[in-house]
Structures are given as C-alpha cells and as structure tokens.
Amino acid sequence: MSLAAHFAVRRPEHTTAVELDAVDGEVIGMIGPNGAGKSTTLRAIAGLLAITSGTITIGDTLVADEERHLPAHRRGVGFVFQNHLLFPHLSVEDNVAFGPRAKGQRRSAAGRQAREWIDRLDLLDLARRKPGQLSGGQAQRVAIARALASDPKILLLDEPTAALDASAAMGLRTLLREHLSAFPGVSIVVTHTALDAMVIADRLVVLDNGRIVQTGTPTEIAARPRTEHVAALVGLNLVRGAAENGVVTLPGGGAVVAADQVTGPVFASFPPNAVSLFSAEPAGSPRNVWSGTIDSLAPHGDAVRVQVDSFVPLIADITAGALAALQLRVGDPVWLSLKATEVSVYPA
C-alpha cells in the first residue's frame, strides 16, 4: 500500500521533519549518519512514536496527525529490528505464527501461514528451534518471515544487516532484494552500508540532521552525493563551494579546479583513486595541488586508504608499493595532486 508521511517529531534536543511519499511496491533505502532521524522516522510511521505535527497516511487511512494516534498494533506496519527481537520463549514457527495469531486466526490456520513463510525464506529445518539456537543471519531471516507473515501493508527494516558478519550480510542482502521486490506494499530499509542501498533499493532517501536532503535512484545519488556522509559511504571526496569559471572556492578557504567552466553554488566530487600523493611539492600539469598532514592509513581492498587533513579532510587511495616508496606515516606532511578532469561538478 502507498505511504504519505509528512510529519515532524520535535524533541528538546533535536527535530525530525520528514516529507516522504512512496507508491505501492516501491523499495526505499534510507541512509544518513547516526542521529539523522532514520529510526525516528521508522518508529513514527510504525506508530511506536507519536508525531508532533503533520500527518501519516497509509493507503487511504490517516493513521496519525496532531491529535490522533492509531496504535501500532492496528496500523499493519511490519517492522524488522536491527537485533531481530525474536521472542526467546517461542520456537521459530511460533514466532512467525505470532502475527497471524494476534490477528485472531486459529492456531492451525496461523501455523499453516507461518509454515508457508518459513518455507519461502528457506527456514524449514529451523522451524522447531528457539531463537537462542540460531545464528545472526538465520535469526534475521526469521524476523523477516515473521514480519511478512503478519501480512503488513508496509514493511520497515531498521538496519537489518548491521549486526551480521560480511558473508551473512551478503546472503541477507540477496534475500531482501528478492522478497522486497515481491512485496506488494511500500518497504523502507534503513542502512549504513552503501552496498545495501545499491543492491536493495529502487530509490534512496538521504537524511541529514532530521531532514531529507536528497532523494533519487542509487546511481544518481552515488554519482552526485550532496552530503559528506553519502560521499564517504560511496567512497568519494565531496566539497561544496561557489564556482567561477570552473574554480570552486570553499567558504572556509581553499579551492578545487574543475575542467567544466561552471559558475554558481556547486558540489565538486572526485574519487579517492584520482588523488596522488607526494612527499615534496609536485611540479607539472595537475591543476590542483594541496598540502596536508596524514591523519590515518588503512587497508582498503588492494589499495591503502589515506586520510589527509588538508583544507578539508580528503581521502586518497594509493597502492601499497606507492606507500612504501613514499615512506609515509601518520602525522607526516604530504602533498596531494588531482587532475581537473577528474572533478565532477553539479549544482548545489
């Protein structure tokens, strides 16, 4: 079912104000740093949190406004929690049957419905186990089966892969892709990983500081991030400034030269592997040369990711060989260079 969420949750310490519309079958990925309001948004839609102003409408039903608050158990919003929250005293099958039973189905009918979902999520041989006997990935799959078996109009998933190791997360990602695209209603997946967002979602919503700052397809957002968080998530350097004939000047000082002759307020982004490092000031063609000090060094795939404290924090990916040749350590001064053609510029 469709969703129209136009609401604000005001708290003394922070405010979350969201304008979000979604159509049937849409899978929305929600990304943003900690404290951006992602969980608040999900909990408000689910009815686990009262909104301060605005409205939330699911299908044709107004479920919340300033005065009214349809309780969570009557909203038909399924929720998958980060740490699954399977009922520890119930078997996998009884956990999955809990929703149908709560809706008043008889034990046998609820059991049938539960087994159907258990089968679909490939959990048949775990049906008799208790949650304590499951791995993290299995438990999260059961949690998804449990949410789907309650026949929700909308499905919300709060960082479903966050507590899992890499291979379990990969498996769950594939499974989510399959089941969320088959799900007839709106689903919203909050995630901290770029891969989840890219693989699972049809559309991304970027939250920052309690507001939606960008929406678009994963490809659009990855190519043109508008927040540092997303840039870091997809592994890009991002600066914002005023451009004049391709020279982007930052409000706090420093400039990035782009090949495009643009003018006006812009974002400029460039990939870390386009940034070269030198121990002395480089001579030659590059249009961008900056100095800085090394903040951290960490392996990143086959390369080494170097965080440099320059006019803004920047990341550069260099080969292990280059690192050895440069003999760089944390705290060392370093020079960075970047070709103007590597910089993409888009309106802010």
Added chain:
Amino acid sequence: MKSDRARVLGSAPAPLVVPAVAAVAILVVPVVAVVIRAPWRSLPHDLTQPDAILALRLSLETTLTTLGVCLVVGVPLGWLLARVEFRGRSVVRALVTLPLVLPPVVGGVALLLAFGKTTLLGRFLESTFGVTLPFTKAGVVLAQTFVALPFLVISVEGAFRASDARYDDAAATLGASRWLTFRRVTLPLTLPGIVAGGVLSWARALGEFGATITFNGSLPGTTETMPSAIYNTLQLNQEHAIALSLLMILVSVGILTSLRERWISGVAP
C-alpha cells in the same frame, strides 16, 4: 586450596573476613540450636497431635489463598509500576512498600482500625455482604496479604523492568494489543521472576505472626496458624513447640532449595 584470584591479589583481609563470619554465625546458630534441641524421638508423635495438624492445615489453606490473592492483584500492579508512566507512580510505589518496613503488629492494629467490627468499613462489610473480617479465616488471609503482597509486587516489578520492553514494540508491530502482548510475551518471559516473587511472598505469609495475631487473635482451627500455635504452645509444652518450629524450618529450607535450583541460579528456560 586457593583460587587464582587469591593467588594473584592475596588473601581476603581480616577486617572483612571476621565480621562476615560473625554474620553467618548470627544467622545460622539459632537454626542449628532448634535442630539440635529437637525431640527427634517424639517428633512423629508431636507432629501428629490434632492441634498441630489443625494449625498446619490452617496455615497451608490460608497462605495458599493469600498467594492467590497476591498474584491476582500484585502481578498487574507490578506491571503498571514497571511499564506505565502515570502521575504519582513513585508515591504509589512508596505506599505499596510501606508494609515492608512497618512492624507487623502495627499492621495488625491498622487493619483493626480499618476493618474492625465497630469501624465504618467493618460495619459496611457486615451489613452489605455479611462479611466479618477480624477473628476469621478471611481476616487471616487479609493480614497475611498485607505483609506478603509488597514482596510480590517488588520482585514482580523488578522482573518486568528487567525484561526487554522492546519485545512489546515487536509484538505491537505484529498486531498484538497490549493485553495480548502481556499474556503471550511479557508473562512467559518474566515467569521465573514471578514464581520467585510468589514463593518469597508465600514464605512471608507462612511466617506471618504479628499482624495476624493482633487482627485475629488465635482461635484453634480458625485463626491459629503455625506461628501462633508455636507461640502459644511454647508456654505449655516446650518440646512440642520445638517440634513445630523444626517443621517450619524444614518447609522454609525446602522453599529455599527449590527456589535456588529452579529459579535463582538457573537461567530462564
């Protein structure tokens, strides 16, 4: 035999060990004295005396009723105190725990002043429902409930607090009302704590003496429970009183062991 910790940190210091041993002695010596002085040979005879059986039966009957009353009203109160924020919650909690620190005799006096035959409430109960509380079995149950209920409420509230309230959220998103969530999620998850609280309050009711005797006197078969019987018998026949005391010690130890094995040291099923 020294543990690793003692080897590394040195032995426990005397200023802590000596008082600790004294504490154990204070608690254990009187109980051991009863066991030593118990008339083991005449025990079967003493415990099958009609008055002993009468008192034991009355105690079991009233304390089990008390336990039932405590569970029926105490578990909901514990849940409210743990899960619902309402005005005056801390006041309610303080009032509920007051009988814990109140001398039981004072509790008995208070019950007399509230439910005694000549009081407003007492007269109302008698004229409307034909119920008289003082000097009746119902009065015994009331006195026992007065002292035992706080134990149940406190431990049940603790159990509800310790259980993760996020399960309530999960249940709500699956369509369960709060009442259903309470029955199918919260109650099963907190059952060990509720059982422990129930046993604790039952043991307290079993040992209740001050409030019961003040409110109800001690009429054999009606209001003379085991503790009253022991007290009354002690004046007439010391051996007999010791036998009854031993019986109560055995019951208490039985309760403690069952608690320990099933609910305290064990993990929730």
